[in-house]
Amino acid sequence: MITITGSKGFVGRNLFNYFKDLNIDAKCVSLREKGWEQELDNNSATIIHLAGKAHDTNNTSTEDEYFSINRDLTIKVFQKFLASDIRDFFYFSSVKAVADSVEGTLVEDTAANPLTPYGKSKLEAEQFLLQAELPEGKRLFIIRSCMIHGPGNKGNLNLLYKVVNKGLPWPLAAFPNHRSFISIDNLCYLIDQMIERPELPSGVYNFADDDTLSTNEIVAIISEIRRKKPKFWRISASLITRVSKIGDALSLPLNSERLKKLTESYIVSNHKIKNTLGIDKLPLTAREGMAKTIRSFVGKQE
Numbered sequence: 111m112i113t114i115t116g117s118k119g120f121v122g123r124n125l126f127n128y129f130k131d132l133n134i135d136a137k138c139v140s141l142r143e144k145g146w147e148q149e150l151d152n153n154s155a156t157i158i159h160l161a162g163k164a165h166d167t168n169n170t171s172t173e174d175e176y177f178s179i180n181r182d183l184t185i186k187v188f189q190k191f192l193a194s195d196i197r198d199f200f201y202f203s204s205v206k207a208v209a210d211s212v213e214g215t216l217v218e219d220t221a222a223n224p225l226t227p228y229g230k231s232k233l234e235a236e237q238f239l240l241q242a243e244l245p246e247g248k249r250l251f252i253i254r255s256c257m258i259h260g261p262g263n264k265g266n267l268n269l270l271y272k273v274v275n276k277g278l279p280w281p282l283a284a285f286p287n288h289r290s291f292i293s294i295d296n297l298c299y300l301i302d303q304m305i306e307r308p309e310l311p312s313g314v315y316n317f318a319d320d321d322t323l324s325t326n327e328i329v330a331i332i333s334e335i336r337r338k339k340p341k342f343w344r345i346s347a348s349l350i351t352r353v354s355k356i357g358d359a360l361s362l363p364l365n366s367e368r369l370k371k372l373t374e375s376y377i378v379s380n381h382k383i384k385n386t387l388g389i390d391k392l393p394l395t396a397r398e399g400m401a402k403t404i405r406s407f408v409g410k411q412e
Contacts, residue, residue: 111153112136112305113196115187116160120263121202121294125158128298141183150190156198156305159187163228173227180231185238192245198305200251201239205316205378207232207254211370215377218254218314236314244312251304255317256378259399260294261406266371269363270325271407274332274340282350283326283342285373290318293399296392303387310386318378319396325372328400335404 112129116122117138129136139149141161150157163179184201191199206229208222224230236252244250259267273280297317304310323331326342333340350369357365384390394402 112156113154114158115139122160124294152195154196158200160202176227176231181235184235198249202253203232205254205256212376215379217379250312252314256290259403279341279343280329281343284344284347287375288322289376290378292317292319315383318380321396323396
């Protein structure tokens with residue numbers, strides 16, 4: 111039995127269905143319901159703790175909300191795990207618990223210096239879990255994932271799709287970047303492999319696809335799927351940056367936070383988890399996974 115918190119979210123729904131297709135029993139626990147502690151029973155072998163407060167790109171959330179959910183609630187669930195007979199605890203952290211921007215490639219032992227309440231709350235939860243003494247036979251896995259996508263995903267990929275599908279030129283083409291993503295298929299595969307390998311040691315593991323994609327490459331993938339010629343508009347990067355700051359003040363769709371997500375380089379290494387599992391490559395390439403996600407938008411974003 112596998113227990114999943116945060117199962118109503120994008121990752122939780124996909125993991126539940128993935129295990130269901132493998133005929134593995136999975137149980138969903140809502141931490142918003144009273145008495146959730148009793149739902150974490152000893153019939154489970156694994157807890158996958160996904161429940162958390164996502165990064166608010168509109169910056170409307172308070173710091174206390176992040177720490178109350180991402181740190182304090184995680185600690186409560188982990189303490190229940192320690193007192194149980196459950197073997198494995200997966201905590202879904204984020205690469206943003208380490209760095210908001212990356213120079214070079216992010217690896218597991220990169221010195222952490224998060225700047226946002228989201229990243230800081232995730233890091234403080236990690237630190238509590240890592241300093242705890244694990245009883246014999248238990249394993250703790252901290253998963254630092256980069257941006258996750260797949261069919262049913264919402265977010266900046268939808269914005270890109272709408273721009274291209276309307277035949278509009280991509281106005282941020284002047285920003286060259288290389289960014290790591292992970293498809294939901296590859297994420298589910300890795301979690302399953304980790305559960306099935308009892309010899310796998312506890313630790314911190316980055317999750318990312320094998321290759322990076324630039325935003326311009328994603329625009330090209332969307333154009334190919336929609337059978338359109340890709341259109342790129344290379345407006346001065348400095349001008350766009352100034353416009354995004356106006357967006358901060360006026361709450362426009364393009365603000366500094368969204369511009370950063372759409373144009374920054376953020377490369378994440380997945381070598382540790384692949385080497386530990388003895389995997390040469392993940393099931394889907396970065397391009398294959400992205401194309402699958404984009405195809406799921408067809409007919410829904412018209």
